[in-house]
Amino acid sequence: MLFKISYCVLVVMLMLSCVAPVHNSSPGQPMFQSFEFENDGIGAIDEVRISYSGFDLPTIRNPHFNPFHRVAFSETMTIPIPEQIPIHWVSNDSVRHDISVKFRDLVKDKTIFYGFKFNFVDDHVEIYLVEKLPSRTQYLNLKRTKVFPPVQ
Secondary structure (H helix, E strand, C coil), rough: CCHHHHHHHHHHHHHHHHHCCCCCCCCCCCCCEEEEEEEECCCEEEEEEEEECCEEEECCCEEEEECCEEEEEEEEEEEECCCCEEEECCCCCCCCEEEEECCCHHCCCCCHHHHHHHHCCCCCEECCCCEECCCCCCCCCCEEEEECCCCC
């Protein structure tokens, strides 16, 4: 009897493991996301704070980014994509910058969505959508497309 129960449990577990993951496109559903932060300006930036689905990004305390001209810090989270995000930073000339960006509409295809790159350039920020590209290798191929400010 115990063998039959164990066998049934095994069969059910195998059936459940074969179910393909569902890509939920409902707003507010948690999704895996990668966040990259870069300073492409001429001086350091401080006090970077992006309010994102109830979290302050980057999660490090007192974020200070020297001009590095490549990704200086990255992190991942599984959280919903917010409708709108406020972004705050202080540029090298001690000027405080605050902007608000409509965000959820930037993601067109959630099946290839991977995250966002925030590229600070002195007095403005550029946001890139990071998407997964098909790959026949074990390596993750990513494409970064500038989505903010909108390309005219």
